[in-house]
Every structure is written in C-alpha cells, then in structure tokens.
Amino acid sequence: TSIDLGPPRRAMPPSPRAYSLESVASPGHFVRHRSLRLCIDARPDPLVEAFAFDASFVLVPGLLGHGHSFRSASCPIDYIRSQESHMVLAGYDGSAEMRTHATFELRRASDERKRPGTAPGGGGAASGGSGGSSSEAESDEALKTCLMLAGAPGHYACLGKDGGLGVQRYRHSMASSFQFRLVPGLARAFADDLAAPLVCDEALASEDLSAGASDVDIPEALLQPSFSLPRPGERLSGGSAVAATGARGARPLPRTFEAVD
DSSP states (O other): OOOOOSOOSBOOOOSSEEEEEEESSSTTEEEEEETTEEEEEEOOSSOOHHHHHHTOEEEEEOTTSSSEEEEESSSTTEEEEEETTEEEEEEOOOOHHHHHHTOEEEEEOOTTOOOTTSOOOTTOGGGSSSSOOTTSOOOOTTEEEEEEETTSTTEEEEEOTTSBEEEEEOOGGGGGGGOEEEEEOGGGGTOSOTTSOOOOOHHHHHHHHHTTOTTOOOOGGGOOSOOOOOOTTEEEEOOOOEEEEETTEEEEESOEEEEOO
C-alpha cells in the first residue's frame, strides 16, 4: 500500500520575494498573524498598512538547507512554523527544532492530478510529459500551492473551521482547505524593500547621518550592533536592540545573535 503524501509536484516560486497567502477555500481572505497565531482574515478595503504587513511574508531558502521558509514582513526575525497542531509565528532561535518546523516543501496544487494508486484519468496530467522541470522557477503570479512540513512528510498547513491555521495529514476530500494562492505581498503597496537583507552597517549609517543625507531616516539611538539574517549554527542571546535598514528607514529588532561554537 502506497503512502499518500499529497500533491506530488514541487512548486518553485522566485525567492527571496514578499508574498501573501490567499485562502482557496475563502477567496479574498489572507493568512495573517494575530497574537502570534496564524489565521485568515478578509482583506480590508481600502487596504490598511498594518493588515498588509501582518499578511505578508518573505519567502526565503529553507532554514534546514532545503525547501522554503516564510519570514514575517512585520516581525523581521520571526518565521512561520508548526507548533504541536497549530501554525504560529515564532522568533528564530537557531535550534534544530526551530529550523525543522519552520521549513516547508511547497507543493503545486493541481485539480488534474489523481490520488496515488488510482487509475489515470483523462487529460494526461499524470503522464509527467508536461508541467516543466521542478527546478525551474514558477512564473505564475497567483500560484496555487500547498505547504507540506519538511519534517513531517504528508502533513500540511490546513485551514480550520474556526479560521485558524493548523497542521493535518493531507486529505483529498478537503483539498481546498490545504490550498493557498501565492500572490504578490500586500505590503508591497507600502514598501518595496521587503525582500532586502536585514543588515545594518553601523559605520555606513553613521557616515550617512553625519553627511546629512536627506533619504536616510535612522534615529541615532537605534545604531546598535549589526544584525544579519540567521544562519544554521546561530542562536539567540539577550542584548540591546538592533536595527534593520532599508528604504523605509530603521526598524527596531528585539534580539541579537551569538554564534555557537
């Protein structure tokens, strides 16, 4: 008996890039974080900046060294991860557990694909003769995907009846609950630097400030130790706030990183 791992084809969207996840089961509703729990809410009209950032995530290479991870646009060192049976937002701590639960294999949802073990139907979708190589980046601006946990094959992010996101084994009978459209990040309407590395060069920023650069808006109090994106082998430690800079100016960050020997 074969094990059903859900959609068989990998999705390879361009990254790093800011995306929002629109629910296929509830069109017009987007995944966002609220009190660190992930849920879906209707997109407000007109779009509100706070909602746009809470519902935007930067797709980056997976923290495990493969797959993908989703970094929050509004909390720059927090990632989407699974925690027990829930999907939450959590700060990166460098642990193997964090990297495992925050890494996903993106699978391309397709209504034409047949459940493993069933007889092929019309349309030839199961023949493998079309669809392109999985190594090629997807160009579809509204790619329909499923998020499988890298550490738990066959288990996916799933929309619950209460509007919250949880983790369940894939079930074809409720496929739309596992499907999300990967669309350009809503926060891109307010900032175009979301996918830029979060690095603050203290010397360069101080030089810019002393030169009176008109396009730099970095409070001197935020010019603290440099911050860079976490890498495997690093863990969080206590320390003063650091700042990430970009087109939107400085963003205070609550923690610093310390390398593990």
